[in-house]
Amino acid sequence: MQVVLSQGAIKALPTFVTVRRSEARAFQGIRKVGATILAGVFAFSAGCHRTATVEAGRRVDFNQDVQPILAARCFACHGPDPEMRKAGLRLDLAEYAEKKRQGHPDAIVPGHPERSELIKRIESHDSHYLMPQNPQGEAKPMSDGEIAILREWIKQGAVYRPHWAFEAPARPAVPEVKSHGEWARNAIDKFLLAKMEKAGLQPSPEADKAALIRRVTLDLTGLLPTPEEVRSFEKDSSPNAYEHLVDNLLARPTFGEQRARYWLDYARYADTYGLHYDNSRDIWPYRDYVIRAFNSNKPFDQFATEQIAGDLLPAKDLDPLIASGYVRLGESSNEGGTIAEELKFNIARDRTEAYGATFMGLTVGCAVCHDHKFDPTTQKDFYSLSAFFNNIDEKPFNGDRPVWSPVIRIPRAQNRDAYDRVYAKRAELRGQIRSMRLRERDLVQGWIASHKNAPQGVSTDKLLVRLRLDEGKGDVLHNSAPHASPATFKATMVAPQWGETTWLWPDFRMQSNTRVVLDKSGDFEGNQAFSAGGWFMFRSAPYFAVDEQAGAMISKMDMKQHGRGWDLAVRNGVITVELVNSAPKDVKDKKHRDTKEAFHYPSPQNLTKKELSAYKPPEKKEPKKKKEKKKEEKKPEKKESPDTTPLVAIRVSTVAPLPTDGEWRHILFTYDGSGRAAGVKVYIDGKVAATEVETDTLHGESIRTSAPMQLGWRAPGTNPAKEFRYQDVRLYGRSLAQDEASRLPFEDYVAEIAAKPTSQWSEDQWHVASEYYLNNVDPAFRAAYTQMHALDAQLDQLSSGGDVTQVAWEKPTLAYASVLERGNYAARTERVEANTPHYLPALPAGMPRNRLALAKWTVSPENPLTARVTVNRMWYELFGVGIVETTEDFGIMGQRPSNPELLDWLAVEFRESGWNVKHMYKLMVMSAAYRQTAKSTPEQLKKDPRNLLLSHGPRFRMDAEMLRDIALQSSGLLVNRIGGPSVKPYQPANVWEQVSYPTSDTLIYVQDHGQALYRRSMYTYWKRMASPPNMDAFDAPVRDAVCTRRQRTDTPLQALVTMNDVQWIEAARALAERVIHEAGPKPQDRIDRMSEILLSRDPSPKTLAVLENSLGQMQKHYASDKKAAHALVHEGESKPAGSTPEPELASWTMIANEMLNLDETLNK
């Protein structure tokens, strides 16, 4: 029995066809193991894969033939991942494969298969000896064909080659073809012909003009050609008619929409966050940017660069910044129970995997937990790559609101010019700053060498405790004060977290229950001078960084002694210093102030409250849930008698609340021992903070207590300060002078660094010294910044009332990541710098290692992947299957290209054309291959069931959006306006409600009306937890991750959509009205017209007969049931406009419904 079926057919014809999945799988297997060298190329007969031999004299190709077998059969245990490696044998690289292993015979002896253990093993009949085996130890013998290839390969010298996709493509010569030379129109065709010749296939003739214009218009614009366009194309007999058509289509704005529709899948665009509340997000301007980019034929290298690193580019308008929203398109959460670091890692992981899939065509995510099993991507590679995306100035929690900074506000049209002028000025300034930054090491070197403005340290006189907290691991904290006693402290209870972010050095975070008890330190009397402080970053939790429960940073207080002692705390948003002799329990905190939420540029500083609030569910069906809070209030609290302890204390607090921006702040207080509140000063970032005195009754009474000094807790048994980060915490037994306090944050440390020769500085130290130099020493830099702040304020004003969109914005810190053991965010191991995978070309030199460097690398001529991956997707869009079928995986386990030379030729052509996108689409649609008729012969189906060799034209069911769009277009309902906020057309009730969190702002679907019902489908609001159901039915992805090729299934649920969805029924009625209006009274004319509209041609006589017959039945039916006719023609919100009697219109509506459901209508 011979088997020639497409996979679709296997699905569809389950019973009668004698093929079994096993054979289908075998077929897949053959493809994987390099079908081209098996006997009879592409002639598959059941069983042939077990008897294949290698053609005599044929040179075995490592990439095409051998590696796929090794990868599929051996690498799981003998591949790149050391954890899984058995018997120390590694087969993916020559240097390891041929290495002597003690106690093991040689696996591969080049030239001598019979002496190679590998061959003995795979040919063995002893099931214990036989290889390969699965992890359960069961033998999984290779096919004869596979064995033959490996044998031949070793015989020919066992030559390894680098994986094909990791070598930069070179332009191959266009092959000479023996026959059909006249058929070929461009190089594409010659490459295809060469393969067809080998397979004994012949190309098909050109499709008729009607079919051709329908196909190319759908492919390039996502819409149908009008009957008038078809007619004029048919009439145009000039040799350039088709080219004119193509040029015209490429110039239409709908071209950009169609390309953007695909790109949104590749970029994982959606309108909600996708997790937990799944709330809405503001990012649709990114979608419109993509459309603009394609329409203006933005070169792909620029397009890619703007998306990966638009925020780092010098720019004259906002487009690159809007484009950088790409980085932030992935899912994110605000779930209360999650840990900030967990979220942060998940976000970086998403971005890395998305970048890998879209730009590299690699499944880098496999290396999150372990070295990739098949590709050379190591865990270190993954985390180094993730470091590029780990340095965005954002909070890990999205706040459940549409504005998740960094965002920008796009000025309204009337302010755009003024805005762009200021923006250009700012860009110029930023350019100056950037170029200074590029030279910062030279500048710092010069400064150090000059000994001018040399950094001055703070005297270590009476420095009692200095916890640098730079240990980076473990729980022993060193006291680096001179003569420190004790020299170390221990963090107890819960181990601290190290190195999640970097400030002066990788940081130290206290888990909520971590305790750092500093014993007897800080034992002062009320009349002794002392100072305490350090670098702090407050809890980076979902809501507010500085909340009521925040608690003390440094404290030595005794609750058993009426709170005697002292502390430095942050409460209710303000910094408080307390020196207490005694205090009643219920001393009231200062009233809560509104802590101001602060943002960094580019986020506007004057965002309105409305912009900053989370959207609410559109209508409240349920009583507002305040359950937990209420319960707490309900809890019976025994009224205690008021505490009559006298308040003998100093309490001083800062006037202005700290902005809740999750920033590192240096906070210090000094006390002069005067016993008066006036003797307390608070410094924030080295500057005196305005304070107010709340209590001033200490009058020199004692504050001594035996309670220990600690970090993060006011006193044992009280609430901890939640998850603060600390660096360089100090305690002085004297009151620091103001100039000392101002030098403490940076200068003191820089003085320490500067004492060492620059050659010994670490990256982190360079970073600190440079920051200090630029911000404090170099007047030019400071001046530029001052000027820039003024411009920023203008930009804020000019953008008022504009739309907000999320963007990427790089932090000034270094881009780092930590390698995580098994992907566990809490199990940090090695700290790695941002870098590209080790087996690919190096990053461009002379650039900071940030996303811009990554972007430049991505589109560099040396990069072997980007151009191939991108042209391959273009091919997939037009021809239905990529040259590499696994568009998302060019790695070792991905499919081999069906035509490697063609792929490389196209990739080089793309790059050398200046990454000219329209040029590439034009090249492809101009090919004879593309223009062939879609009709297939049994011979073609037999030899190449999936049409990978393209011996006939492409034909496949259109994507979800295209189907809905052509229904709207043919009916005349389509509103063809480009861009704007997403719209909510018809949707069955309860689709959102069933899945959403009750307080989600996307709980209730409030359908739009009017024009919004008829926009192109790419503008339909995309909720990730419940994507549009009529598109979901047609395999539209959820957009929770990158999708570079959609499934193309065929299910009954699809038929239900196109038959019954009100959108489709309304379109059928409007289409009916249209043909009644346009074609006059004769049924045949009307049917002709409908056929012209949908199929670009007249119906066949048989189709006409079927439809006329059907019309007769419908007319009879609706004449007798006028109520039904009325109901049918009133489906949808638009009303029938013409004067056609309802039964007649209903009948024609059904004919339109039939035609909209034809296989031919649904296929391109």
Add this chain to the structure above:
Amino acid sequence: MKQHPLCTDCEPEVDVTNLPIPTGLKQEWSAVETRRQFLGRSGKVLGWAALASLFGDAALRGGAIGADAKTPVTSPGKGNLGLPHFAPKAKRAIYLFMSGGPPQIDLLDYKPNLAAQYNKDIPDSVRGNQQLTGMTAGQSRFPIAPSHWAFKQYGQTGTWVSDLLPYTAKMVDDLTIVKSTNTDAINHEPAIMFMNTGNMNPGKPCLGSWLAYGLGSMNDNLPTFIVLQTKTNPKENNQPVSSRLWSSGFLSSEYAGVGLRSGGDPVLYLADPDGIDREVRRRMLDAVEEINRQTQADVGDPETNARIAQYEMAFRMQASVPELTDLSKEPQSTWDLYGPDAKQPGSFAYNCLLARRMAERGVRFTQIYKRGWDVHGDVVGVLPTLCAETDRACYALVTDLKRRGLLDDTLVVWAGEFGRTVYSQGGLSKENYGRDHHPRCFTTWMVGGGVRPGLTYGETDDYSYNVVKDPVHARNFNATILACLGIDHNRLTFDYQGLDQRLTGPQPSTVIKGLLA
């Protein structure tokens, strides 16, 4: 003999009238035919492809199908999967998913010693280095909250059950209670994903999709894998559930769960629009089919045949699904068993009743989601409502299946994504407390085909905090479910991204033999 244009082999002409198909289907078939003739068109036989889809593999192999389907049918095209791997005890499964994480200490994991430890801190030695969620991580104390409810022993097995579950108590001798279930994830999204798909990150197929892929359909007019969602109760803390939980991941989307809805159309877009009745739809389909058939002949695309078949299937579903959800013919004894809630579409009881009807009609896998178990606070206030909504319905479903002889080859699973802490979240009083997420142990139960009745498996420590005996990791829990259905979890694989992907993931996992009958 008839020859398929694409297939060089010949195959016997199928005589439609002699197919071993249930009477109901035959009747419908002949009705369709009659209508065709009535409409004055040639009495053309439906295309063989359409037929294949209509009547499925079962019809042509002589297996029973339809309402009384008891024999599992090897789905077409699954030959090399070699399924089932061994004789299955269960042919179908119903998964009652208690989303949010039910508090095992208040339901089935009886800890008599806790009462004496009210408000004492849980010993550090018990808590160990367990990760805490952001919600309780800041608590300075972890005070023990004994269950508010009394427990009694029931059945011959003397199983301890909370007073909250009087109906569950009645069936303990049938249940296989697993007290030692444990998982890796501590927050809802990853945990629920892990239980459903074996992986904390989205993108992997869920249990139901694996079953649909592996075992295929055993009925021909309903989806293989159906998902029912229970209407939310605003009093409860309803964590979201999203369609990615019943997604087919990298498997073809034909294996994704089909949501059956309680409001509007039971299946999206199922109903014909106003003004189109069955007759009109039939005529419309006839015309479409005839033209499509011509297209197929002209163009030669095998997909066209598939489309023809799927349109027929859609037409059939338009009849079979409303029949499924039409409860008007249920006898009074059903209502007596399930209680009045079952008359409320979307209630848990209603969904349980539908699940039984689907089991009868040969739906392979039904998953019911009941949200609201996320009891961070007010356990005493919320838990009775949750139990009242579910306890009786679970009992009714099991009893109903049993008395209809379906329980023998139906596996019913009751599980959430994790358990809850013994210590209180937020304030603790004698009257009330809250419980945080707890992945280290939680209680689940199974009943029916494949599992040992009257068994309590696994033990937790005195604080229901750690498993001390016979742990059942979520991966192994899933492996065991597959085993009941005749599947070796190591061998039900799909090659994707270079890995033989499986429900239980790449890490080793085992079937818990002790649970099996």
